[in-house]
Amino acid sequence: DTGVSQDPRHKITKRGQNVTFRCDPISEHNRLYWYRQTLGQGPEFLTYFQNEAQLEKSRLLSDRFSAERPKGSFSTLEIQRTEQGDSAMYLCASSLLTKSYNEQFFGPGTRLTVL
Amino acid sequence: SQQGEEDPQALSIQEGENATMNCSYKTSINNLQWYRQNSGRGLVHLILIRSNEREKHSGRLRVTLDTSKKSSSLLITASRAADTASYFCATFGSSNTGKLIFGQGTTLQVKP
Numbered sequence: 001d002t003g004v005s006q007d008p009r010h011k012i013t014k015r016g017q018n019v020t021f022r023c024d025p026i027s028e029h030n031r032l033y034w035y036r037q038t039l040g041q042g043p044e045f046l047t048y049f050q051n052e053a054q055l056e057k058s059r060l061l062s063d064r065f066s067a068e069r070p071k072g073s074f075s076t077l078e079i080q081r082t083e084q085g086d087s088a089m090y091l092c093a094s095s096l097l098t099k100s101y102n103e104q105f106f107g108p109g110t111r112l113t114v115l
Numbered sequence: 116s117q118q119g120e121e122d123p124q125a126l127s128i129q130e131g132e133n134a135t136m137n138c139s140y141k142t143s144i145n146n147l148q149w150y151r152q153n154s155g156r157g158l159v160h161l162i163l164i165r166s167n168e169r170e171k172h173s174g175r176l177r178v179t180l181d182t183s184k185k186s187s188s189l190l191i192t193a194s195r196a197a198d199t200a201s202y203f204c205a206t207f208g209s210s211n212t213g214k215l216i217f218g219q220g221t222t223l224q225v226k227p
Contacts, residue, residue: 107157108157
């Protein structure tokens with residue numbers, strides 16, 4: 001257990017439905033990252049927050065995706081009008097920005113299946 | 116986008132044998148990291164090697180880095196069934212964001 005939790009662990013939804021995932025980072029960590037991982041591939045960066053500010057979004061993050069970190073603590077990732085291509089593992093990671101390299105601690109992930 | 120290739124994509128060995136995985140990357144780096152992922156779970160950080168280092172050890176892990184060839188290798192010695200997992204190399208996309216760019220991974224199976 002890395003100290004990063006994600007909820008739910010599994011989500012099955014029908015195409016066109018909206019889904020929301022939650023990530024609780026390690027409490028003192030000021031950076032929070034979302035990644036997406038499809039079967040047989042490495043994780044791909046989606047977006048990241050420093051405190052409550054969303055500082056970068058990947059081109060993978062279409063308009064149907066939105067992420068928030070309202071108080072600089074937990075974060076949510078919402079997917080609207082889900083498509084079958086959204087089926088993947090969504091991973092959250094957190095880190096503490098320091099002068100040296102910041103190790104990222106990953107949560108267990110939320111596995112999304114879109115039928 | 117993926118950082119580069121990992122080789123082999125899959126590896127099956129007997130317990131006690133050594134396992135070697137290779138990773139190539141595309142851009143210049145400050146450091147390279149290796150992660151392990153057990154089936155269907157999150158990633159666990161294993162080891163980081165800085166660009167000015169050529170080799171680093173941690174327990175049964177040995178990592179090498181060749182910046183001239185833009186490649187790294189991870190050696191697991193005296194493998195155990197519990198080492199069965201996927202292994203990924205990762206580099207930072209940029210020094211400011213801290214976002215990681217992962218390779219495609221090597222799936223290691225260690226048979227008891």
